[in-house]
Amino acid sequence: MKVYTAYGSYKGHRGFVITLASLGLIMLLVAFSSTLHNNYLSLERALLEPRPLLYAAFIFDSVAQDLNTIAGPQINITQTNSSTRILIADTVPNENFSSQLASYESFIETILANETHSTIRANFSNMSAGMLRLSINGNYNYTNNQTGAEMLFISDGTGGTNATVYEIFVSIIKTRASVQNFVFDPGGDLNISITYTDLNGTGTASGKILSNQANNFVLTYDDGSRFTLLVGRTGSSNGALRINTQNLTANISFTVTLPAINETKKTGYEYDAVLEYVQGKVKKSGKIAK
């Protein structure tokens, strides 16, 4: 059967084929264009979607910074292939930061929430009685209880910190009456050095102790006030550090050398305080950490 086209003969077939080929090419071009555009949109989404969450994380980090300003402590964590070093500087007894904390909690829930057009809920109740409690690297707990005038660094859970070195610096503005030094053991597994400065001057002591025993160091002052340091076993934790003061304020800085954290843990610390940030579909809640 002969097919006649607009061009009047079999030659017209060629025009028909060219038109079809053109249409095919255009459709191909449209398909490519659509794919490219969709890819671009998905790239844009991938870049834009995390942005509100990025801002939520920024708010968390900022609140953590402020919490550290209010409650302390000064803390620095360094990690090497073989060890972790944690430096903490604080006072015993701790300052009573309860009213500042309550004021700050109200500030972020109202003023900050209004400014950022978000809903913010904070719960600092576990820190409200001058109790500072930190979880460090997910392995250790640090507490500084203003009411009990006690600082404590222990492992998280049973067992020990596996600390190998403690370097402790103490400063007290009082006149010393006596020193009860550590009973060092050359066969010990924990190196300890303490430098104490008061109105009498500076004294030092260093040596080895057993981390599974309670090793005490006591400074007594002429008004009867006391500084008591325990390194070793306290409660069910070996290699811990505990400081108690009676009727005096001690500025303390200690560095502890610990085993390197394993790869499932993160270097950092978190307060026993909870924050929830909601803006539109973005919601982030959890403990305030640095």
Added chain:
Amino acid sequence: MAPRGFIITFDALLAVSLLFVAALIMYTQTFQPVAPRGVYLKQVTLDVMTVMEKTGRIGIAIDGNSSAVREIMEATGESVCMQLTLKSSNGTSIATISKTGCSDYGKELQVAIQPVFYNGNSYIAKAESWYNKQ
């Protein structure tokens, strides 16, 4: 003859319109990378705020000395403009510090707000960033 001429003309028009469609499709493929610019600006804004707070420069600005804050702003490069506004907890404006050479807002305005606790008081720090028009 007349119908054939009409069909040929129609075919030619169709071919031209197809070419036009093809050209249009190719033209629309030139996307403007708007999102990455905005994301970059947001990241710069957040980073600047973080540096300012962690180095205590916002506290210095609250005390009335803006040079430490301005020093960080100037380090962001010529294309980025920035302005920092500090407000007390009752909403009173304490200071507005702008980067040198930046006046009107440009495209891609990004805003970051953070709380600042300084000397026993709470403040709001608001950074606005945009790309310089020049």
